[in-house]
Amino acid sequence: MSTLKRVYVTRQIPPEGLRILRESGQVQMDLWDSDDVPVPREELLRQVRGVDGLVCVLTEKIDTELLDAAGPNLKVLSTMSVGFDHLSLEELKKRGIRVGYTPDVLTDSVAELTVALLLATSRRLIEATHEAKTGGWGTWRTLWLCGHELANSTVGILGLGRIGVAIAERLAPFKVKKFIYADVAPRPELASVIGAEYVSFDELAERSDFLAICCALTPETKEICNKHLFSKMKNTSIFINTSRGGVVNQEDLYEALATGQIAGAGLDVTVPEPLPTDHPLFTLKNCVILPHIASASHTTRNAMSAMAANNLLQGLRGEPMIKELHP
C-alpha cells in the first residue's frame, strides 16, 4: 500500500513550489494545471475528495462546503498568500486542520508596489501618459497635472505590521515629515523602527496627507474605510489600498473621489476582483486601479510558492511549519 499522501493543488503555482512537491517523494499530487482560469468550484469539490493536503491560492473559498467535500482525511491546508480572508478559520480549527500561509517573503515586493502606486496616484502618472499619448499635451503649463509631493508630508498607516513598516522605510528618503499609524493597539516595537506615532482612527484620517491601508480583512475591518473616514480626510489627501478590497466601502470611496472630498486613490485590490470594466471607479481620473499585483515579482511569487509547498510537506510530516496560522 502506498504511503504517499494525496494532495491537490488548486492552481499552477510557480515552478519552485511544484518542483519541491514533485521531488519530495512524499506526495501524490493532482493539480489544476492552469494559471489563467481558476479551478471551477464543482471540479474543486470533486478533486478534494479524500485528500490529505491542499494547496490553494486566494481565489478559492475554503469553507464548510469544501471541507465537507474533502472529508476527514484532510489534515493540512497551505495557502500561497499572506491574506487569509478566503479561509474559514473557525471551521478549520474545529476540524483540527493545520494551516500554512506565506508572510514575510512578499513584504519587499508589496511595499515596493505600494510606493509605486502611491507615486503614480499622487503625481498623476497614468493621467499624464494618457495625455501625452492622446494629444492633450499642448504647451508647458504652470498648473497642468500638478499633484501632491511626499516631501514634508504626514504619511498615515492603517494597520501597522511588517508591510506597513517596509512601506515607511521606503518612503522615508522622500523626506516624509511624520509617520502616524492607527491599529487595534499600539505596536511600539514596530513603530520605533520608523519613528511612527500611534493615533486614533479619526486622527489618522484628519492628519494623513497619504493614507496607506495595510490591515488584514476581518469582520472588524470590513468596510472600515467608509464615508466617516473619507469625510475626515483633507481634500488634498491620497488614499492607497494594497491590502484587501473588502476594507473599503467602494460607493463611499467613489463619492469622496468624485466630489473632491479626497484628492486621489490608488487601489491594488477591489471588490469584486476583477472589477468589472464598467465600474464607476474606472471613470474617475483620480483613481488608479491595478489588478492585485502587489506581490507579483518573479522572485517573490516563486518564494511564496516554495514556502507554500514546504509548509504543506512539513504539516503532513507533523512537523512545525515555516509559517503556520494559529486561528
Ligand SMILES: O=C(O)[C@H](O)CO
Ligand atoms: O494575500 C496575499 O498574499 C496577496 O494579496 C497576494 O500576494
